[in-house]
Amino acid sequence: MRVGNGAATQVQLDVYGEVADAMIQALRGGMPQHPRSVAISKVVMPYLEKIWHLPDAGIWEIRSEPRHFTHSKVMAWVAFDRNATQIAKAAENDEDRALASHYRRVADEIHADVCRSGFDADLGSFVQTYGSKEVDASLLQIVLTGFLAPEDPRVTGTVAQIERTLMQDGLLLRYDNERSVDGVAGHEGTFLVCSFWLADAYVLLGRADDAARLFERLCDLCNDVGLLAEQYDPKDGRMLGNFPQAFSHIGIINTALNLHRAVCPALARTSSELEGA
Template sequence: ELVVRFDYGSVVPWVSRREDGRLELIAGPDRLILDTAVPLHGENLRTFGDFTLAAGQVVTFTLTWTPSFRPYPARFDADAAMAEAARGWEEWSGQFTPRGEWDATVLRSLLTLKALAHFETGGIVAAATTSLPEQIGGARNWDYRYCWLRDATLTLYALMQSGFLDEAAKWRSWLVRAVAGKPENLQIMYGVAGERRLTEYEVPWLSGYEASAPVRVGNAAHGQRQLDVYGEVIDAFYAGRRLGLSPDASSWALECKLVAHLETIWDQPDDGIWEMRGPQRHFTHSKVMAWVAFDRIVRSAEEYGLDGPVAHWKTVRDRIHADICRQGFDAKLGSFVQSYGSDQCDASLLMIALVGFLPAADPRVVGTVAAIERQLLRDGFVLRYDTGPGADGLPPGEGAFLACSFWLADNYVLQGRIEEARALFGRLVALSNDVGLLAEEYDPVKRRLTGNFPQAFSHLALIGTAHNLLEVAGPARQRSAQTSATR
C-alpha cells in the first residue's frame, strides 16, 4: 500500500500511469515516480499492489522524487544502485582509524554523522526529523533539520580523530560560508546550505507523534541571541588548526571581527544554550563560552603566529573569567549556578572543566559536578535542568539529555573516576536501538528514547567520550588543556 501526501500531509497528488508503465504522482513542485513489476490499482486515493513471494524470490519497488518541472527521468537499475551504494559506504568506512575497545560503536556514530551531512554543501543537520517529542504527549517538539554552530568543534574532533579529513574540511568550509557577513548577524543555526530565514510555523492538521502536538516546521530559535556560539565558532577554527586542517585564508579576519563584536555584548543577557523561550538571563554557560572565544583566539595568535591585539584579548579574557567566578559561583551552594543570581543547577555547567575554564580538580568544579549528581540525575542519566512550571516559558517535563550524560562521563575521566565513567558510558551505549542509533533524550520512566532522531549531538558526544576513555587525547583532554588565564 502506498499513500502519498505532499506538503506535510496536506496535498493529495494527481496520479497517472505513464506509457512506460511507471506510476507518476504530482502536486505543485513535487513529483514521485513508482516503478515496479507488481500490478497496481488505486482505491480511495491510495495505491495497492497484491503479490505473493516464495522463498528466494525478490520484488523491487523504486520510488524516485524529482522536481515536477524537470524532464522525466530515465529508469535505473535498482540492484546496481544498491550495490554501488553499499560499496560507497564500505569504502568510506575503510578510512576509519581504529582506536580499540569501542570501535564498532564509534564507527556506527560516524556513519550516522555522514548520513546527516549534505553531500554537496557539507552541512550536518542536528537530526533527520522534526517534532518528535522530548516527552510523549508534550509540547517540546522542535524542527531539528538544520545545522547548529554549537556542533562545530565536536564535529571537527570526531571526524579528524577518526580519519575522515575530507568531511572535516567540508564542514569547516560550510562553517566559514555560513557565518560570513557582519558579526552582529551571526545566527546560532542555519539551513543545510547556509540559509538564514528559518521561519517557524505549526502544522495543525497533523496530530503529532503519539498525539504529541504541535508539529512544527522551521525553528524560531534561529533569531535568538546565544552568546555561546561565538565561543563554539572560534574554538572550532582553533581546533581545525590544532588538528592539522589546511589554513583557510578568510577565517582569521572573520574570527577577529567576531571577537571584536563579542567584546561589546558578552556582558548582556541571552537565551542560553537550551534556547529558552522565556526572559533572557545572564547564563553562566554563555559567559564561559564567551571566555572560550577569547582564550582560543589568543591561543591561535600565539601558537600559529597570527596577527592581532593579543594583550587586549587577554585582558578581556581575564575580565570575563573574573566576572563568572564572582557572579556565576554560589559559595553557599558550593557550585556554579545556571544564571547569575539564581540557585538553579544546569547540566551545561559540566562544560566548565571540559573547555578548560577551570581544572576538573578545582573545588568549584568538583562541587558543581556533585550538585548535578544530586539534583539532575534520573535513573543515572542527566537532565538538562529543572523544567518545572515557569522554568523556561514552556510546559514542564522532558527526558534525560543524552549529550549531557556523556559530558558527565567526560568529567569523571578528567577527575580520574575512570570506572564510573566507563560504567556510565556503557549504560548510555546500551540505550541505542537495534542499529546503534540514539535520539536526543531518554525517558527513564517509560524507558524509551525520545526527541528527534537520530541526533547528531548525542552521537558526537558518544564519540568524544569514547576517545576520552581510550586516552587518545580526546576532545575533553584537548579542550581542557591549561591556559595562562587567571584562575
C-alpha cells in the same frame, strides 16, 4: 537556525566559543590556517566584546526572557581565550601581538565575572544563571573547556551538585524541569548528551570507572541500528525528542575517545596551546 524556529531571532553567546574552539582544535589536528579565519575573527570578536555582558537565550534556547547564563559567559571566555592563543601563535607583527594581548585581557575579564557572579558559595557550585540557586548540565563545560582545572574545588562541587539534583535513574536532565526558566510547558526526559558530558567530566576528574559505567549505560540505550534520540525517559523506557539526534551521537564519539586516554579530546580541549600547529 535562521527561519521556522523560535531560536532564529535569539542571541546565543555560546556559539562564538563553539566556533573558536572548533577552529583551534582543527589547527591542532593539522589543518592549515586559512587567512579568512583570521579575517573573520577580526570582525566577529569586536562584536562579541560589545555583547558578552548582555543576557541571552543560552544553549537551550529558552523562550522566556533572556538571562545571564553562566555557560554562555564561559563560552564567551572560550572565544577570547582561543583567539588570543591562535593569534599570538601566528603573530607576525606588533599589531597581531597587541590584538592577542587585548583578547587575553578580555578573556581574563570574563573569567573573573563568571567566578564572581556565576558561583554560589553556599551551594559550593556554579549555577545556571547569575544569582540563581539552580544548576544546569551545561555547567560541565566549565571543566570540559579548561575554564577551570579538574582539581579545582569549584569544579568538583559543581559536578557533585549536578549529580545530586539532575540525576534521574543514572542519567542527567539538562536542568530541573520543575523549576525551569525555559518558558516551555510540560516535562522532558533525560537529555542524552548531558550524560555524555558527565562521563567526559568523570574522565578528567580521574573517575574512570564511573565514566566507563555511565558510557556503557548510554550505549545500552542505542536501538537495533545503533541510533540514539535526543532524550530518554527512564520511567517508560523509551526514546523522546528528535531522532536520530546529532548531539547524542557526537557525545558517544567524544566519550569513547575520552575513555581511550591515548586519544582524549577532553584533555586536548582543556588546553588552548596550539601543539604542532
